[in-house]
Amino acid sequence: MEFILAKEGVPQNIGCEGATIAYFGSEIDFHYETVPPHGDEIFSAKLPLLDVKLPFWMYGRNLIFLDAYYLLAETVEEHTWDPITSRLINIHTGKSAGLGGWYNNVKVKENEVELKNDYTGETMVLKNVEGLSWI
Numbered sequence: 001m002e003f004i005l006a007k008e009g010v011p012q013n014i015g016c017e018g019a020t021i022a023y024f025g026s027e028i029d030f031h032y033e034t035v036p037p038h039g040d041e042i043f044s045a046k047l048p049l050l051d052v053k054l055p056f057w058m059y060g061r062n063l064i065f066l067d068a069y070y071l072l073a074e075t076v077e078e079h080t081w082d083p084i085t086s087r088l089i090n091i092h093t094g095k096s097a098g099l100g101g102w103y104n105n106v107k108v109k110e111n112e113v114e115l116k117n118d119y120t121g122e123t124m125v126l127k128n129v130e131g132l133s134w135i
Contacts (some may be wrong), residue, residue, distance in 0.1 A: 006065045009108035014060040016041050024068040026091040035080035052094035097132035
C-alpha cells in the first residue's frame with residue numbers, strides 16, 4: 001500500500017494496491033474494491049483518525065484536495081460503478097456533499113473551483129461550501 005503526502009489543488013491518482021493519503025493533519029485510507037469494464041480502479045475509503053468509513057466508493061483518479069479540509073472525488077454508490085457523481089468530502093469531519101453531477105475537468109483557482117463535464121458540457125463554479133447539502 002502506497003503512502004502519499006497530498007498537495008493542495010494537485011490531482012492524486014492511486015493504483016490497485018490502495019493507498020493512505022495524508023493531508024493537513026488528516027489521513028484517508030483507500031482500499032481496493034473493483035475495476036469496472038471501462039477500467040480505473042474503485043476504492044472504499046476510511047478516515048482512520050475519526051474511525052469513519054465513508055458510505056460510498058471512489059474512483060482512484062483525479063482526487064483533488066482543496067484548502068485544509070476538503071477532498072473533491074468522483075464517487076459511486078457502494079457495489080456499483082455508475083452513475084459517477086462528484087462529491088466534496090470534509091476529511092476532518094467525515095461529512096460529504098454531492099455536487100449534483102459528474103465533473104471530470106477541474107480547475108482550481110484562487111477563490112473558486114471551476115468544474116466541467118467534458119462529455120455533456122455541464123459546468124459548475126464552486127465559490128463556497130455553505131450552500132451545499134452536507135450529510
